């Protein structure tokens with residue numbers, strides 16, 4: 125039985141609008157790896173799902189790293205000699221080098237310039253830059269804005285603090301029948317960038333809402349963490365129990381108009397890798413499956429050799445390959461409601477595979493059982509007689525206790541949903557029994 129019917133029934137357009145509204149709501153907040161921006165973001169997610177917010181003190185050792193100081197910012201600007209704010213943090217959170225140390229000084233343009241970052245190739249866009257682990261201050265602005273700066277003195281102000289505090293992350297654990305877990309991890313540390321990764325935050329939040337209250341085989345763990353340091357912090361605090369994660373997905377850049385990309389786990393042949401590739405093959409959109417590489421998002425941490433968890437990364441356009449990446453052009457218009465909704469649907473389809481990927485045994489394996497006399501040689505749903513009967517024959521033939529439903533879906537070329545429906549009907553018809561204890 126499909127556990128995730130709710131997602132299928134939800135009107136795609138309506139769910140897309142809802143996801144896009146959430147992206148727009150989160151967009152203005154100045155997030156960073158620590159500080160009140162990420163807390164404010166987590167509390168908006170908490171209005172939708174019962175998220176637990178975990179605070180870890182600066183200075184806490186986490187494996188080979190240390191939880192950094194907490195960064196907060198109230199205001200920042202560059203004022204010209206007449207007092208006009210020629211660069212104004214209130215207009216874009218990207219204008220400040222993220223994690224800038226505080227500064228308040230008057231200086232000449234030539235003294236200021238080494239602290240300015242622009243994009244020559246896209247002269248109207250503001251770049252997104254960070255300096256997390258090296259104390260520095262700076263401003264990001266459009267190249268045209270910089271060209272318009274006349275010689276003279278400028279008042280520069282970054283009203284920020286970088287002091288001992290906490291790193292905050294959000295965690296939501298949804299218990300299922302088994303203590304085996306499915307991990308969904310998203311980075312929540314970028315300021316006003318929509319695809320990277322408010323898209324991931326919105327889709328993960330909706331997924332949690334859809335899964336809550338359903339009868340689930342697996343337990344689900346949702347993590348909303350600052351990139352790298354957040355995932356490392358979580359792993360350091362949960363070193364002993366992380367092995368309960370049987371399958372996992374990092375979600376990022378899932379709102380743009382590009383086709384899907386799935387980066388496989390380090391294992392490469394894990395069930396999540398096969399399930400995701402299968403769902404993408406049947407999703408009706410362009411897609412590509414990529415091999416694991418040790419750079420990218422937090423899959424790097426979950427797939428570090430000490431853990432080697434079966435965690436892949438689902439994206440639409442791949443980071444660094446689209447010009448809007450890490451610039452002010454990754455805005456709410458760059459993210460499409462339809463694309464967000466389709467990403468959500470792909471995720472629910474992947475979990476539907478994992479939830480239902482059992483092995484069965486054909487109870488009438490000597491010759492083909494006579495479907496007609498059991499009233500099983502006619503279609504029940506919308507797939508048409510050809511697909512439905514074909515799926516039943518595939519399931520009967522390969523349900524030898526060895527092949528999982530995903531094995532059968534892959535081998536038959538039919539969708540997992542068709543195979544799962546066939547198995548359900550055959551089980552109800554007394555022709556199939558689930559192999560006890562055989563988890564896929």
Ligand code: ZN
Nearest residue numbers: 314320443450
């Ligand atoms: Zn990024």
